[in-house]
Amino acid sequence: MKKTMLSFALILATGLLFAQKKTTTSAIINFDATTSLDKLPKADNKTVIASLDTKTGKLAFEVTIKNFAFSNPKIQEHFNSAGWMDSDQFPTATFKGNITNLTAVDFTKDGKYAVQILGDLTIHGITRPMEGTGSLTVSGKTINATSDFSIKLADFGVNGGAIAAGKVSKEPTVSVAAEF
């Protein structure tokens, strides 16, 4: 009986030790589609859900599209409308992928590590493969993840007169920051 209890406790402890999925509900995404003609189409979303598995390198993000906060109500309305992000039909955007050079990161040692990311990005109901770079900064038990990249709106079926007129960038920049 004692042996069984001990084995059970050992299995439980091992499981907890290797439960390396870290999550946050306050990751930040900045979206910047400004051009020389229009400085308004930029917004941030501060309630992004993200997870990082430090054992497997699995990385995931979930973004509520309607929680992008613009300064201008009209731009926000356009951004969410059927002709653009159509956020009633596609309320979230997601990323599911992996850090492909996980061996370069030592989660037990403070420092900043450059990482390669590969995965699938889904926006506006369309999924495209995505490859990018980022960094992981380890500081004690905290891990800060950042990545900057750009997306082609046309790849995700987002088109419109404002893009053609040069008022919205065809390739907005996206900055992601998450603290795990």
Added chain:
Amino acid sequence: MVTTKINGRYKNWLIALFVLLLAGASVIYYLFTLQYDDTADVKADYTVNAPAFLKEFQQDMAGANKKYTEKIIVVNGMVSAIEAADTTANIKMIDTATGAYIIFAFQLQHLNEAKQMKAGDLVSIKGSCSGGHFSEILETENINFKRCALNK
């Protein structure tokens, strides 16, 4: 005589066109320089209690989204967690039984109000509801708010 009449009509058309252009430009200028009001000064569409509000989303996500999304709502409840960084301060109200939560991202001018809150505080928060969804990552429901302020 005839030339004077034509010139007069032409002049009137030009004035009308000018007024129309001016009005159009004014409307466009107004729309694109418009900024969101301070949420603290905006009248709320609904006032709810956090547990009942979460339950409403859990029971009928589509119906609740239709009812509350993009509406200004006052949520009364207990602070479960504060997730703050330099430029952000998110307040969370969590249903401990299911893990479902409401999260409030504060307006820049109200960040300090959020940073002063503590877990366990009973608060009243006003914000713009961005709707709820089921998170595959967390395997639970969440409701997002933006442009929040302490409801005074």
